Amino acid sequence: QVQLVESGGGLVQAGGSLRLSCAASARTFSTYAVAWFRQTPGKEREFVARIIWSAQNTYYADSVKGRFTISRDNANKNVYLQMNSLKPEDTAVYYCARGNTVIAGSSTSEYPYWGQGTQVTVSS
Numbered sequence: 001q002v003q004l005v006e007s008g009g010g011l012v013q014a015g016g017s018l019r020l021s022c023a024a025s026a027r028t029f030s031t032y033a034v035a036w037f038r039q040t041p042g043k044e045r046e047f048v049a050r051i052i053w054s055a056q057n058t059y060y061a062d063s064v065k066g067r068f069t070i071s072r073d074n075a076n077k078n079v080y081l082q083m084n085s086l087k088p089e090d091t092a093v094y095y096c097a098r099g100n101t102v103i104a105g106s107s108t109s110e111y112p113y114w115g116q117g118t119q120v121t122v123s124s
Helices: none
Strands: 004-007 010-013 018-024 034-039 046-051 058-060 068-073 078-083 092-098 118-123
Touching: 004 092, 018 034, 018 092, 018 118, 034 078, 046 068, 046 078, 058 068
Parallel strands: 010 118
Antiparallel strands: 004 018, 018 078, 034 046, 034 092, 046 058, 068 078, 092 118
8 A cells, every 4th residue: 555645735925935845654765766747726636846756857837847856765765855945836736646667757547556635825
């Protein structure tokens, strides 16, 4: 059973920062790719960032590149999303997702395990 629990969301002013955390329960967490997605009401879930098991390969959506950083701590089974220079358009529910392969891309279909999400609201 794989459980993912996100935390760290909240309300922040534009230009501010937040750090999201994703805690995993599975023993084999370190083997698989992990990603962050986000979703706003009425829209499809959108890819944000992905990190593979070794943490040496990361991939970002163009909309967050240079502002967000994804990282992982395999020993403690956590993945983080550091979000800087936040904009109102970053407002969304952010989800952590785990794949079943070492490397995965930006499609939601590649990630069978999901957390419950954490709300991020950026005020202008």
